[in-house]
Amino acid sequence: MAQYLIQKSSFEGLFNLLKDSGKTVVAPLLRNGKVIYGATERFADIRTDFIQTAQSVKEVAFPRAETLFGYKKEKDSVILKDFDPSDVPEIVVWGVRPCDAMGMIPLKAIFNWDYKDQLFNARMDRITVIGFSCRNADESCFCTSVGGNPGSTEGSDILFTALGDNGDYLAEVMTPKGMAIVEMNGGLFNETHGTAGKEKYLADVPVKFDREKVRERLMAFFTSDVWLEQSLRCLGCGACAFVCPTCACFDIQDEAHGKNGTRIRCWDSCGFSLFTQHTSGHNPREVQSQRWRQRLLHKFSYMPERLTVYGCTGCGRCSRACPADMNILEHLISIQEVQK
Amino acid sequence: MAEFEPKIVAFVCNWCTYAGADLTGTSRIKYATNVRIVRFPCTGRIDYMLLLKAFGEGADGIIVSGCHPNDCHYTSGNFHARRRWIVFRSLMDFMGIDVRRVHFSWVSAAEGAKWADVVNHAVANIRDLGPYDSYKKLAQNTEREISHG
Amino acid sequence: MDELRNKARELLESGAVQMVIGYEQGTGNKTRAVFVEDPVQVPRLIFDSRCVQNLAVYMTKAEVRKKGKPALVASVPVLRSLIQLAYENQIHDESLVVLGVSPDLKLIEFSNLSEIENYLKQYTLEISIRDKEILQKLENMSADERWQYWTTVLEPCFKCYACRAACPLCYCTQCTVEDNRPQWVPVASHPLGNFEWHIMRAMHMAGRCTDCEACANACPIGIPLNLLTKKIVMDMGKSFGDNGPSLTARNPMSTFRPDDKENFIN
Numbered sequence: 001m002a003q004y005l006i007q008k009s010s011f012e013g014l015f016n017l018l019k020d021s022g023k024t025v026v027a028p029l030l031r032n033g034k035v036i037y038g039a040t041e042r043f044a045d046i047r048t049d050f051i052q053t054a055q056s057v058k059e060v061a062f063p064r065a066e067t068l069f070g071y072k073k074e075k076d077s078v079i080l081k082d083f084d085p086s087d088v089p090e091i092v093v094w095g096v097r098p099c100d101a102m103g104m105i106p107l108k109a110i111f112n113w114d115y116k117d118q119l120f121n122a123r124m125d126r127i128t129v130i131g132f133s134c135r136n137a138d139e140s141c142f143c144t145s146v147g148g149n150p151g152s153t154e155g156s157d158i159l160f161t162a163l164g165d166n167g168d169y170l171a172e173v174m175t176p177k178g179m180a181i182v183e184m185n186g187g188l189f190n191e192t193h194g195t196a197g198k199e200k201y202l203a204d205v206p207v208k209f210d211r212e213k214v215r216e217r218l219m220a221f222f223t224s225d226v227w228l229e230q231s232l233r234c235l236g237c238g239a240c241a242f243v244c245p246t247c248a249c250f251d252i253q254d255e256a257h258g259k260n261g262t263r264i265r266c267w268d269s270c271g272f273s274l275f276t277q278h279t280s281g282h283n284p285r286e287v288q289s290q291r292w293r294q295r296l297l298h299k300f301s302y303m304p305e306r307l308t309v310y311g312c313t314g315c316g317r318c319s320r321a322c323p324a325d326m327n328i329l330e331h332l333i334s335i336q337e338v339q340k
Numbered sequence: 341m342a343e344f345e346p347k348i349v350a351f352v353c354n355w356c357t358y359a360g361a362d363l364t365g366t367s368r369i370k371y372a373t374n375v376r377i378v379r380f381p382c383t384g385r386i387d388y389m390l391l392l393k394a395f396g397e398g399a400d401g402i403i404v405s406g407c408h409p410n411d412c413h414y415t416s417g418n419f420h421a422r423r424r425w426i427v428f429r430s431l432m433d434f435m436g437i438d439v440r441r442v443h444f445s446w447v448s449a450a451e452g453a454k455w456a457d458v459v460n461h462a463v464a465n466i467r468d469l470g471p472y473d474s475y476k477k478l479a480q481n482t483e484r485e486i487s488h489g
Numbered sequence: 490m491d492e493l494r495n496k497a498r499e500l501l502e503s504g505a506v507q508m509v510i511g512y513e514q515g516t517g518n519k520t521r522a523v524f525v526e527d528p529v530q531v532p533r534l535i536f537d538s539r540c541v542q543n544l545a546v547y548m549t550k551a552e553v554r555k556k557g558k559p560a561l562v563a564s565v566p567v568l569r570s571l572i573q574l575a576y577e578n579q580i581h582d583e584s585l586v587v588l589g590v591s592p593d594l595k596l597i598e599f600s601n602l603s604e605i606e607n608y609l610k611q612y613t614l615e616i617s618i619r620d621k622e623i624l625q626k627l628e629n630m631s632a633d634e635r636w637q638y639w640t641t642v643l644e645p646c647f648k649c650y651a652c653r654a655a656c657p658l659c660y661c662t663q664c665t666v667e668d669n670r671p672q673w674v675p676v677a678s679h680p681l682g683n684f685e686w687h688i689m690r691a692m693h694m695a696g697r698c699t700d701c702e703a704c705a706n707a708c709p710i711g712i713p714l715n716l717l718t719k720k721i722v723m724d725m726g727k728s729f730g731d732n733g734p735s736l737t738a739r740n741p742m743s744t745f746r747p748d749d750k751e752n753f754i755n
Binding site for chain 2: 627632633634635636637638639640673674677678679680681684685688689691692695717720721724725728729741742745746747749751753754755
Binding site for chain 3: 031032033034036054055064065138139140228231232233235236237238239241242243251253255264266267269272273274287288289319320321322323324325327330
C-alpha cells in the first residue's frame with residue numbers, strides 16, 4: 001500500500017493514457033437521464049455529479065448476458081466454441097464508489113465457493129478498479145452499518161479521495177495492478193506518506209443499525225408476520241437484484257437457431273414469482289412475503305454463515321431503484337426493533 | 341459476387357392463399373423461388389411475434405396472406421388478423437422496423453395468378469431494398485458486455 | 490387530506506373494509522403505497538401531487554387481497570385502470586370501496602363502478618405538449634433513424650420487468666416471457682431480447698393501456714416507455730375510435746368491424 005498525491009487537472013491525462021494503452025475504460029455516463037456505467041473514450045463524458053449510479057459496476061465481471069459456449073452442427077460432427085479467456089478485454093473501471101468496490105468481495109466469494117467460475121475469474125483478473133471516495137451521501141446510503149465507509153479502500157486497486165476543493169487528491173494504491181498504473185503514469189503522481197486528514201473530507205454516513213444484531217434476529221423471526229407487513233407493497237420485479245452490486249443469481253438459457261446456437265448465462269432475480277418454481281408445479285416460495293424474506297436472509301444470514309461475507313454493501317441502489325420504495329435500510333432497522 | 345437473392349418467409353392461410361399458391365403451380369405459372377411458405381389454418385392464427393421471429397432468423401422480407409374479408413373459412417379469423425396487423429404494422433414502423441419489407445395481401449384459392457404477382461412483386465421490391473442487415477445484426481448480438489459501449 | 494382520512498377511519502371502524510390502500514410519505518421526497526388496517530394508523534395517509542404510483546396494481550396481488558376487502562385511494566389514472574380491470578373481470582363492485590380523488594384534491598365517493606365510468610367521461614386521455622413534440626419528432630424521422638433511436642434507448646434495459654410489475658393490467662400469473670416450451674421471448678437482456686420484450690408488451694397493452702405511465706415511472710434506468718404506451722393509445726383512438734376504458738364497450742383488439750380501414754393490404 002502506497003500513497004500519492006495527484007491533481008484533479010491530471011485526471012484527463014491519466015484517462016487518456018489508460019485509454020491509449022489499449023484498455024477499455026468504463027465510467028459513469030449519462031443515459032436516458034440516469035447515470036450508469038458504460039465504456040467511453042471521452043473524458044468529458046464522465047459524470048461526477050452523482051451520489052450513486054443507477055446500475056452497479058458488477059457488470060464488468062458478471063455481464064447481464066454472456067456466452068458460455070457456442071455450437072455449430074456440421075455434417076457428422078458438432079463444433080464447439082468454448083469461452084476463451086483471451087477474448088476478455090482489459091478493463092479499467094473509473095469512478096467506482098467504495099460501496100461498489102466492496103461489492104466485488106462477496107461476488108468473488110460466491111463465484112469461488114464450491115466451483116471456481118472460470119468466466120468470472122477471467123474477467124476479474126483483467127479488471128482494474130479506480131475508486132473515488134464519497135463526499136456526499138443521501139438518505140438511502142448505509143455503508144457504515146455494514147462494515148464499510150465512504151473512504152474505504154476495500155476492493156479498489158487505487159482509491160482517490162478529494163482533499164478539499166483545491167484540486168488535491170489523495171491516491172491510495174492498494175494492489176500491484178494499482179501500482180502498475182502509477183508506474184505507467186509516473187509524472188502525474190507525487191509520493192506522499194500517510195492518509196492523515198482524509199476522514200474530514202468524507203461524507204457523513206451515521207451508523208443506522210447493528211448488523212450482527214439483525215443477523216441474530218433474522219433466523220429467529222422466520223415465521224414472523226413482519227415479512228408480510230414489509231412486503232405488501234413489493235411488486236415482485238427484479239430491479240433491486242439487478243442494480244445490486246452483490247446479487248449474483250443467474251439463469252442459463254440455450255438459444256438455438258437451426259444448426260447453431262449458444263448457451264447464455266443471464267441475470268435472474270429471487271423476487272420473480274417463478275424463480276423457485278419446480279417442474280412438478282410446486283413453488284416453495286409462492287408468495288411475495290416468502291421471496292422478500294429470502295432476500296434479506298440470503299444477504300444477512302445465509303451468506304455470512306456459508307461464505308463468511310455479508311451480501312450487502314449499503315450502496316442503497318435497491319431502495320432508489322425500487323418502484324414501490326421498499327427501503328431496505330428501513331426494513332433492516334425495523335427487524336432490529338421488531339418484538340415478535 | 342453473386343447477386344443478392346432475398347429470403348422471404350410467407351405466412352399464409354390454408355384455405356385460401358395456400359390453395360391459391362397450389363393453383364399457381366398446377367397452372368404452371370413460373371414465379372420467383374425465394375419464398376418459403378409457412379401454412380396456418382387461418383390468418384387469425386398468425387401471432388404478430390412470428391413476423392419478428394422471421395426477421396430474427398434471417399428473413400429479408402415477409403409476405404402475410406389470407407382469405408378476402410367475408411370469405412374466411414372460419415368466418416371472422418381474417419377480420420381479427422386485420423385489426424392485429426393494423427396495430428402491429430404501425431408499432432413496427434414506430435420502432436423503426438422497415439415495414440416496406442412486410443407485404444400483406446388477400447389471395448383466394450382461385451387467384452393463382454395473383455399469388456405469382458404478389459410473390460414476384462415482393463421479391464423484386466425486397467431485392468432492391470437489399471438484405472435486412474440491421475435486424476440481423478440486432479439478432480446476432482447475443483452478448484451484452486459493458487465494455488462494448 | 491382530512492376528508493380522505495375521516496372516510497378511511499369510518500370505513501375501517503365500521504368494518505365495511507378490512508384495509509385502506511393509499512399513499513404515505515416515503516424515502517426522501519418520495520411517496521409510497523401504504524396498507525392501513527388499524528384505524529390508529531390512518532394519519533399516515535396523505536395525498537398530494539407526488540402520489541402517482543398506480544395503486545390499482547395491488548388489486549391483483551394475492552397477499553393483499555387475502556387481507557380482505559380494501560378501500561382504494563384512486564386518482565383519475567387509477568380510476569381508469571380500475572374500470573379496465575373490471576371490464577376484464579378482475580374486480581367487481583363488491584371487491585372494493587373506491588375513494589376517488591379529483592384533480593383538485595377533493596374526495597369523491599363512488600357507490601359502484603358505473604358511477605366511476607360516468608365520472609371519467611369528463612376526463613379524456615390527454616397527451617401533454619412535451620410528449621406530443623417528442624412523438625412528432627419521431628414521426629418525422631426516417632424508419633432507420635427511429636431504429637437507431639429505439640435500439641439506443643432500449644440498450645441499457647436489463648429486463649428487470651419493473652414495467653410489467655408496476656402495470657395494473659399485467660396481472661398474468663405466468664407471463665408470456667415465462668413460457669419456455671419453447672422459450673418464446675429470450676430471457677437474456679441482449680439487444681434482441683430487449684426489443685422483443687418491449688414491442689410485445691406494447692402489443693399486449695393495445696386496447697387495454699390507460700396511459701397511466703406507471704411503467705415509465707417504474708423503470709430504474711429511465712427508459713421512456715411512456716412513448717410506446719402513448720403511441721398505442723393514440724393508434725387505438727385513430728384506427729378504431731377507442732376512447733378509453735369502459736365497462737361495456739368491447740375491447741378493440743377482441744372485436745372487429747367488417748369495414749375496418751387499412752391502406753397496406755393488397
